[in-house]
Structures are given as C-alpha cells and as structure tokens.
Amino acid sequence: MADEKRASTDSSKAGANHTEVHDGARQAAAERGHAATDQFGQSLVQFDPKAEARLCRKLDLYIVPTVSLLYLFCFIDRANIGNAKIAGLEKDLGMKGYDYNILLSIFYISYILFEIPSNVMCKWVGPGWFIPAISLAFGIVSLCTAFVHTFPQAAGVRFVLGIFEAGMMPGIAYYLSRWYRRAELTFRLSLYIVMAPMAGAFGGLLASGILTLDSVGSIKGWRMIFAVEGIITIGLSIIAFFTLTDRPETARWLTQEEKDLAISRLKSERVATTEVLDRMDTKKLLKGITSPVTMSTAFMFLLNNITVQGLAFFAPTIVRTIYPDRSTITQQLYTVPPYVVGGFFTLALPLLSWRLDTRQIIIIMTAPLVIVGYSMFLGSTNPSVRYGATFLLSSSIFAVGPLSNSQVSANVVSDTARSSAIGLNVMMGNVGGLISTWSYLPWDGPNYHIGNGLNLAACCTTLLVATAALFWMKWDNKRREGLSVEEELAGMSREEIQDLDWKHPGFRWKP
Template identity: 75%
Template sequence: MSSREEKGPAPAADNVESAPHNEDGGTAHYAAGRGQLATDKYGNPLVQIDPKVEAKLRTKIDWMIVPTVSMLYLFCFIDRANIGNAKIAGLEKDMGMSGYDYNMILSIFYVSYILFEIPSNVCCKWMGPGWFIPIISLGFGITSLGTAFVHTKAQMCAVRFVLGIFEAGMMPGIAYYLSRWYRRSELGFRLALYIVMAPLAGAFGGLLASGILTLDHFGGVHGWRMIFAIEGIITVALSLISFITLTDRPASARWLTPEEQDLAIARVKAERVGTTEVLDGIDKTKLYRGIFNPITLGSAVVFLLNNVTVQGLGFFAPTIVRTIYPDKSTIMQQLYTVPPYVLGAVFTVLFPLISWLADKRQIFMILCAPLMMVGYIMFLATTNLQAQVRYGATFLIASSAFALGPITNAQVSANVLSDTARSSAIGTNVMLGNIGGLISTWSFLPWDTPDYHIGNGLNLATCSTILIVSVLMLLWMKRDNKKRDGRSIEEELAGLSQHQIQDLDWKHPAFRWRP
C-alpha cells in the first residue's frame, strides 16, 4: 500500500464496492463505496442529498474539526512571529545583534520552511493528518520553548531553522485536511476560520506578550525569554490534546454514524468527475497534476506576493509601530499592534464567507488588492511625523492582506480533482507563497528607518502585481472553459481505463475551471 491510512482493512463506509442502490438513502451509501463513481462522465452528480440533512452534518463537522486546527494554527503563528515582540523587549540587545542580524535570523526560518513544504504535505497524506498535524505541533511547541534558552546568534539561527521544519507542514496540512471534509464552495470559509488565527495571533500575541512582560520572571527565565517559554508550553499542551481530538477522515470518525460517514464521503466525491475514491493512493502522475496545474501556479504567485505583506506585518509590525509612536512605553507599543490585526481578522472571515455563499473565489482575490495599495500609498505619501495617517494605513493593509490566505488555498483546492493532486497543489501554493515570507524578512531594513521607503514601495509593487495577475487568471479561466465546451467527452475518453481517466485529473474533458 502507498499510504498509511490505507493499511489494514478499509472501514465499511469506504469499502462497499457493490453496495445496492435503494430508495431510502442508499445512493449516498453506494456513492461512498470505493470503486464507485459519484458522477456521470459529464461531471453531473449521481447522488441526491437532502439540504437539511447535509446542513446538519456540516455543522457537526464544523464543531468537531475547526476549533482544534484553529487553536493549533493560532499558536503556530504566534511561535513564528513572537520574535517581533521579543525584539522590542530586549532580544537584540541581549543577543548582541546589529546591522542585518535580525533579518538574517528571520530568513533562516524561511529556508527550511520553504524546502520542507511539499515533502511535508506528501508526508501528511501518507501518515494521515490525524497523526501528522499533532506531531509537528508538538515539535514546534518544544522548539519555541527551547528558544527561551539560546544565548548566541548561531544558536538562535539553529532553533529558527528547526522551527521552520516543523511549521512547514502546518498551513498546507490543515488546508489539505479540511479538503477531505468540505465541498469546494464551503472550503474557503472553513480555511478562513483557521487562517484568521494569523491576524488574531498578531493581536493576541501582542496582548499576551504585554501581559508576560509584566511578570518579574517565569521559573528561571526573565524578560523576552518568558515570551518564548510560556507560549511554547501552551503550544505543547494544545498539541497533546489534538492527538485525541483530530480524526483522519470521515470513514474513521467515531463521532459520525455509519449513515453520516457515507454522506460525508459521497457529498465530497460527487464534485470530483471520474473519481472512484475520495482518498486515493499516492500517485506520481496526480502529484504532478497538482503541482503544474495553471491555477495552482497562478494562485501561488498571488500568495507569494501577498506573503511579502502578511509575514512582513507579523515580523515588523511592532517595529513599525515603535517608529510611529517612539515616545510610548514598550508595553503600549505592543498594545498598538492589536487593533489593526482585529480588523484584519474580521475581513479574513467576511470575504471567504461571501465567497462561500457565492461559490466564487477569483473575484475576491481581485478585490483584496486595491485596499492594500491605498494603504501603502498612504505610507509613501507621508512622513513619520504624520502618525495618525500611518497608523490608519495599517488598518487598510490588514483588512485585506490576511483574507488572501484562505481564498488562494480554496481556489487551488477547487481546481483539482483527486486527493493526491490536492495535497501537492496546496503544498505548492504554500511553498511558493512562503518565498514571499523570505522576501519579507529583507523588506524593512535598519538603514531605511523610520519611513521605510524601500519596504513600503516593495509592498505597493507586490499589491499592484496581485491585481494584474488575478485579473489575468480570471480571463484565462473563462476563455479555457469556452474551449472545453467544444471538446467531445466520448471521443477523448474512448479506450481509456478507469485508472487512466482518474489520472487525467483537471485534464479530464468534463472538468471546468471554477472561478
């Protein structure tokens, strides 16, 4: 077998190859079976699902799945970005940093983070998200805790490199995990419910850091070291809980009845033309289909450009606020970082919620760019003396920057068919996206303070490019869908085996791009 989750006897709900078709809900049971199609060759679903029954199931899944992954991702982002809070609390002075040392330490994290992105998501599929996500969460929790005890720049670089290895699989792993449970229209909003933890981490991280710094000591650590120690311990505790609460897939969820398991499998499967199982084995052809999908690559470029802003805010927001309000105390400067993140969190959920209701994603990728562009124009058009204007600009930027995370990952997931292609597509999107994170570590340079013309100009350029790329993607999808309307499904599938048909993935003639 090619996958850990396929070893041993398959669960009953996912192994009913010859399940009879009856009139009392048996269509869902039949369609859920391994080896059975849930669509006809034109992509039309064969399963009729009661909307009320489906809504009840979806709510149950929401409450059992989303809270755990959201809390894990909250502290994943906190453990990554808390170095920004530690910086203005004395980290630079105690570690003897000068010049570009801080930027170099930030960059080390992204080297491992990028390198391990796709391998981590393939490993997540092989091992199963129910084990993989808790294991890597425990890993970056312990690593964050260890950061409290470093004493040299070399040690700090080593710890940040290890942190990148463990965190690499978190964002794409959770996105891939949720794609096992939700329809394409539903996925963006559910992704938002955990990715919203990124801006909330900025807000909560600032509040938490402020509270921690009021302590005289924590055990044997003092000052900025307490931030890493306390937040690392919280992460470790959450990861241990997640070993119990996370469930690999619908077929193994003990909190679902057999009928609910069938329905959970069938409703996802009914959107995947030519697919006979929701969880296929790892297949090289499908891996390539996910990576080299045009919408995967286009979305990844958008995510790369957007991450220059998102990760830059995470690492430099406290520093930027300090240049805007240099006379405030360290604790007040930490607190000033909170309100923009709160607004960002609201829009991170609002845009994907509307996207879910409209079953559209590309238009929201387009709409996010102008607000960020206006924000950076305000930065470039003012000086550090105009504090209120610049502080207001951070609200505009945060209001749309974070929303692109769930939207791009949902768009990638919506435009592939197989589970294998989905794992590599999401991994590719996040891997290329985090090259933007690496760029962000060098966007705000010490000699560019306090106005940061280079950093703000770079971010204005990335936002403008997001607008252009997103519009071009939408036009291309509409044009290619029209071309596909003229293709003969019967002729193109003639003589192909079921395995060959499934390997076509998005190249299947009945497939249509979903903007």
C-alpha cells in the same frame, strides 16, 4: 443502481436536471469503485439540504476548533520574535546590522525546503496524527528559544522551527479538504487562517501581559515570551492527538449514514472519482503542481505573503517608529487593533466567497485597500495617517490565505493532486515570506520607503495576475465546452481517465 444509471442518462442529454436518488444509491456512491458523477462531471446524487447542514455543523464543532487553536499558536510561535525584538532580544544576543533579517530568513529557508515533502508526508501518515505531532515539535522548539544566548544558537533554533512549522498551514488546508465541499471549504479555511491576524492581536496582548511579570521560574525578560507560549503549544498539541479524526471513515462521532453522506458529497464534485482518498501516485502529484490555476494562484500567494509576513514581523517596529516616545508595552498594545480589523475581514470575505461559490473575484477585491494603505505610508509621515494605513493593510491581506488554498483545492480532482497543489501554494507563499524578511532594512527607517514600495508593487502585481487568471479560466472553460467528451475518452481505461485529473474533458475550472 438503476436510479444512478437513469441519472447518468439524463445528465448526458444536454445538461438535464440531476435526478434525486435514494439512500442506497448514496451509500453506493460512498463506496470504493463507485463514482458519484457522470463523465460530464455532473453529480448523480442529490442530497437533503437539512442533512448536509446538520453534518456541517457537526464537522465544524469537532474539527475546526482544534486546528484553529493549533494554527493560532503556530503563528504566535513564528511571529513572537517581533515582540521579543523590541523587548531586548537584539541587545541580549549581541545582534547588529542585518542580524535580525538573517534570523527571520533562516526560518524560511527550512520552511520552504520542507513544504511539499511535509504535505506529502501528511497524506502518507494521515493528518490526524501528523498535525498534532509537528505542532508538539514546534512547541518544544519555541520553548528552547528561551534558552539561547548567542546569535548562532538562535539561528539554529529558528531553522529547526521552520522544519516543523512547514507542514502546518498546508496540512490543515489539506485536512479540511477531506471533509468539506468546494464552496464550504473557503470559509472553513478562514476559520483557522483568521488565527494569523488574531495571533498578531493576541500575541501582542499576551506578550504585553507576560512582560509585566518579573520572571517565569528563572527566565526573565523577552525569554518569558517564548517559554510561556511554547508551553501552551505543547499542551494543545497533546490534546489534539485525542481530538483530531483522520478521515470520515474513522470518525467515531459520525453515524454510518453521516459517513456515507460525507464521502458522497465530496465525490459528487470530482469528475471520474471512484474513491475520495486515492493511493499516492507520482502522476497525480505532478498534476497538482502543474495545474495552471495552481501555479498562478501560488504566484499570487507569494506576492501576498511579502505583505502578510512583513506585517507580522515588522508591525511592532513600524508602530515604534510612529510612536517612538511610548513605552514598550504601549507599543505592543498599538499593534492589536489593526489585527482585530484584519480578523473581521479574514472571515467576512471567505464568507462572501462561500455564499457566491467563487474565489478568484474575491482575491481581486482584496488588492485595492492594500494599495491605498501602502500609498499612504509612502505619501505621508504623519503618525495618525500612517497608523490608519495599518488598518487598511490588515483589512484584506490575510483573507488571501484561505481564498488561495481553497482555489487550488477546488481546481484539481484527486486527493493526491490536492495535497501537492496546496503544498506548492503554501511553499510559494513562504518564498514571499523569505522576501519579506529583507523588505524592512535598518538603514531604511524610520519611513521604510523600500519596504513600503516593495509591498505596493506586490499588491499591484497581484491585482493584474488575478484578473488575467480569471479571464483565462473563463476562456479555457469555453474551449472545453467545444470538446466531445466521448471522443476524448474513447479507448481509455478507468485508471487512465482518473489519471487525467484537471485534464479530463468534462472538468471545468471553478473561478
């Protein structure tokens, strides 16, 4: 402990270098009641880079594959309705006019309503149990979609699907924040969010393959898509109950030294934090929701999801307007290549963010190509030009998912605030998803000027908001540098200091 005190003294002297401490101090930092930073937010502990790299490789191997597969089929179960639409769903259910848009909207109503409650429940129950449970539930609901025969039945199933899928994206983001440091988190989030564009590609291939079958049991046509994909989701969910570990302390596949390292690494980035997993607290929940960075990022994610979800639901329809004379299976296959490009950039941009330890600038970088893509849609009716534009759209829009969730996670302190911040971000994103369901209207086809114009406006607004937020963070960090930490914290108890969260004078925004 003497080393920790000496490090605290050094760090309080005008930003001296961090002092390396021995394993005993690191273990103390991993225990409850011990902070791993001084009052200025500077780490009291340094870590062996090789030991950290070994730990990260182990975390990547044990955690990321399971959550990635679950999210892949989460997104497939949500977006496969677009594949079913061009395979005869509307005709069989007697849908007309705006019925398809209504069917998409109903999903988002329940999704939005249950977003924050689901993430709070995820923290309370524990993500190791909660994530597999909701995955199992929406797999069952997806399977049930194969047996609907009327529009009201389909609407009811979609509403229930939204309830269970609401906790998936924010739950996994929150779960990964229990294991990875700020700079590492963005890329790990991308490893599962990349499943969104991959779901577009793989979902199109899978739907094409399924539709070549005569039947699955007594199920035929578009119903086979929901039946087969729902069964796969159920199987993966059952496996996840055995493979997901709730938190570092309960990980049987980590040694005690690795557990201490995992906990200390997280605490070393969180000013005034004495425990990584704090108790549920209303004040901290509100801190996560009311953070200026959370609110601005959530608004950007709303705008982004108008584009992302619109592309997911209407890509098959858009491709059909570009190549109306091709077969249904060929049209399904045309949706695959743009999503492959999207998957590449969904990994590449967060990887760049990880190396630079920045997110806001990368979010700004995602807008220009999308703006060009929608400008091409609006300015040309040439099939080759419009199909080329879909590649520009998918190149950037999916990367905002991991970047935005990582950004709100990096700019709060407590675990409780992190759960509500991520919940708000994803909730607002799905408000954008709800808007997207009305962006491509039947009478606006085949060129969809309203839908493409709305998406162009959303991308331009994202660029402006992201740039303004970046300058505000830099300005507020300079303002905080002029504060006296000792004077601001004078007379406060340890609990009161921890409740400050991002209002702590030693806290700095991380662009």
